[in-house]
Amino acid sequence: MSTPNLMMPTQTSHLDIRGLGKRFGSNDALSEVNLSIKRGEFVCLLGPSGCGKTTLLRIIAGFERADRGHLLLEGRDITELAPHQRGFGMVFQSLALFPHMSVADNIGYGMKLRGTAAAQRRRRVEELLEVVQLPAIANRPVSALSGGQRQRVAIARALAVPPQLFLLDEPLSALDAQLRESMQIELRQLQQRFGVTTVVVTHDQTEAMMLADRLVVMKQGRVQQCDTPTEVYRRPANAFVAEFLGAANLLPGTVQADGSVQVLGAPLEAGTSLAAGSPVTLAVRAQDVRLHALGSDAGAAGHAVGDIEFVRDLGPEAELIVRCGADRLRCRSADSGLRQAGVGQRVAVHIDARRCSVFAAQA
């Protein structure tokens, strides 16, 4: 790729991230990150902890300086701009509500800094509290709020002065599972209502799938894949992405002459363009493996065979671990017979060939 031309930004993009790099000591927190975010888009930075997603968000917000690369907001270089000159709204992981201010003062702080008249400020605060479904708490101290309420106040505060960019750092991580789910829906609705370009950092893949227009999957400071959630889920770019998005099994295999993949001692008609004989990694989700009980020494022609090693009841279905030779396979089954058969049961393993992904094995 040629060096990006700063004079000619892509017209459709709202925020352009070009060749961003950041080192902490001898550690590359970010290297060569290129990303272009469209106006009104909801982008999710997803990855395990330490993958650089928070660093990227903090560079966008201006709290961290990049060592290399540029940030362009509508074609204007904002790399050197201080955080308070950027006009981005941010929701922090800790929420960072000002504990010495009331709810109204928290939400109105940005407007106060911009010299908005008190009466107008009050109206806007009421309006925002209405939007986040918290009417009539304007005068309460922040300490009197529940976790979910604080969350909403933090969101309202970040949106009070319509921001160019709405940034959220693990915004829902402090909430319990049920509340988190409803807040995810609310957050998505709010974002669409305000039409604000949004970047959210999360390590929770279901949250990312649920919220985002586009996922940016990161690992060790590099973008692994950047696409719509469906596309990332269906066609992960590599074994890491597949595993991070819920593929419980990464199985070693070899490409056969007929284009099938030999895995767990049986051929599988998984589509691959890799040359015959090349070693591959096959990513399979637990729910895409079906098991059939076999007699104690019966074989199953054309299918891998294994023994159940572990069964864990999850309620509607069971999680099973099947040992096939040297490999272990995690799968899920709703078959009650299989559940009862339990450890030691010999099973035939059917892998859904259309739902697994094949990658060249890492050296």
Add this chain to the structure above:
Amino acid sequence: MSASLWSRTSSGSFRAVMLALAGLGLVVAALPVLVIVVMSFSGDGSLAFPPRSLSLRWYGAALDVLFGGDSDSATSAFESMATSFTVGAITMCATTMACVPLAYALVRRGGRWRQWVELLFTLPLVFPLVVLGVAYLLLSETLTRQTGSELGLLRLAIPHIVLALPFVLRNCLSAMHGVGRDLEEAAMSLGASPLRAAIDVVVPLMKPGILAGLIFAFIISFNEFTISFFMYTIDVRTLPIWMYSRTVSSLDPTTLAISTLIIALDVALITWVDKIVAGKGSLF
């Protein structure tokens, strides 16, 4: 832990020893104060403990000495008190104005410097006060001789500031620790410049620590004797110096009444600090 210490099953002798030690400590610490307070209410003309009668006459005398008459001792007593309050106020303001920004800088970007600066500020506490007094006397005399300018109240205020700094700095540092970086960043993301964020968010949240530091500085300055004893002049002297000069020849019950008033002021201020720092679940 206390439950097991005081439970009925623990040995009686252990409990007795603990109680005796605690009682001894209390007596040693409180006895001088108690004696002075009791004596200040004495109705007798001479000092003898315990007093045979009780009255408020020494308080009347004390108020008279401090605020009342036009005699020499009255003006000097009132002036000493005024000096004490002024020097205390200067110490409060100067230490706090130095320590709030310093604590901010040390906590936010101090890194390895932090412990060295803290150590440096604590150093005056380990020097014998007499040595410090001599040193400051030499310094101020040299300065006066070289420049011809009198330091005035600063003669006393500068050493007091040095003595109060470590306490004020500690208070400010611990207050600063409670203010998360994210709060400042939140303010900045909402459009506040770094300075504005510090004023709007950091300082209000440091307030308990700042107030505690202010009061500590005042108490330290108001009670300081040793260095002041070297530094005082005829024009610039503090209340403890005046009281000392009053008692050095003969013990005057008036000073006991003044002492009791000072003790009351100290207790009130310390109670206030305790309220500010510890909140509701505190000792008082």
